[in-house]
Amino acid sequence: MLCFYIPDINTPILLLSGSHSTSKTTTARKIKSLVDPAVVDVISVPSKEDDFAAALSNNYLVVFDNSDKINRKASDLLAIACTGGYTSKRMLYSDNNLVSISLKAKMIITGIGDIVSKPDLAERCNPIYLVTISDRKTEAMIWQEFNNIKPKLLGSIFNTIKTGLLYLNEFSHIENAPRMADFVQYGAAFTKAMGLDPQAFITEYSNGNAEIVQGCNSSDTLFALLLRFLGNRNGSWRGTARNLLYDLEQYAKSAGIAFDLPLSESSLSRKLNSERNALNSLGILFEKHKGSKREIILSMADSRPTPIPKRIKVEGSDLPFDEQFELDTKEF
Known part of the structure; x- marks a missing residue:
């Protein structure tokens, strides 16, 4: 939360999720x-770009x-707004003039279950999972207690920020900083200012984001x-995008899996290329060769062969020949 007070850095969306009665909205x-x-302190996610820009x-x-x-x-607009950007629209329905709408803000999203479904937006989120409250209080009591300590809270917040800077x-x-590196830098500094372990903060944020x-x-x-x-293929596959689309269709049919694949090999190739980081997070390595065949190579991270040590003569070494090793990794 402290990073919300730093206007010039990109801050991940604070994602408050949990079941019913976890005080998401109140928090x-x-x-x-x-x-x-x-x-007006809370609103729903707008469906129109104009309403989104206004909010x-x-x-x-x-x-x-x-x-x-x-x-x-909405995912695309939220992702743009998180790091700052623009979206364009026609000024009037009767002309072709475009107007650019600036999208930039700090954001909190509350909801139940898996709210975010797009990896690009998920990479810009800081998820916090709230637990059910057993000792319930009235709304009036909650806000009276909060307002009583609010001045002290603000004082502590600003002192922590001052020290953290x-x-x-x-x-x-x-x-190996995760995405939103500025946030991680400031967060680590503020964590140290509170007398806590900065590395624990970095690890917790990275793990939550990856999850x-x-x-x-x-x-x-x-x-x-x-x-x-x-x-089903021992963790690896190689061929063209057309081959991959065909093989996936055949596998889905034989396995009884019904869903819509990309309509063409070019759209499949673009999808894989744009989601390279997301594939890596699942342990799928994606490579694309630019030769005449434009082959795609897919492999599971733990399925690649381990280079075999090859004993060769190392020039200038004082070790006996039997103790000289060098990895021959050319074919890998």
Whole structure:
């Protein structure tokens, strides 16, 4: 939450999910009250670009409440708004003039179950799973208690940010940093300012993000089919996009799996290429050769052969020949 106070960095969408009676909306409203107080504190995910742009332009922090499964169009708009960008539309229905709409904001989304279904949006989310509250209180009591401690909360928040900024340079380079690296840098600095372990924060965020991305990928029917298809072929496949489309169709038919594959080999190739990172997160390695055949190579990460040590003479070595080894990896 502290990174919501830093306007110049890209901050992942805070995804509050859980079953009924987990205080998702109330938690989101409390954060909104601390960061960007407003009379209208929560809204639903807009279906139109105009409404979406209006929500973002009138709020620093937007809370999309009780969201159901987010469709493809809304996912694209949310992903753009998370890191900042533009979308275009016609100024009037009667002309061809285009107007660019700026999309940029800090965001919270609440909902039940798997709200996010697109990997590109999932990579921009920070999932928090809330547990059921056993000791329920009235709405009036909850807000009275919160408002009583709100001044102290804000004081602690700003003191933590002030101290954390002093540690910022210590985390200017984080090895194997996940997406939203600026957020990770600031988050690690703020974690240290609170007297906690920065590495624990980095690991927790990375694992949570990877889990939600993998959940999206597993629910994608093409990815699910690829996992089964490769498992049936000892973890590897090689050929053209046309060959792959045909083989997938035949495998799906023989396995009794009914779903719509991409309509052409070119759309299948584009899909795999654009989702390369998502495939990697599932352990599927995707390579595309640019030769005359434009072959595609798919393999499971744990199915590649291990290079075999080959004993060769190493020039300048003082070791006996029997102890000289060098990996011959050319064919791999």
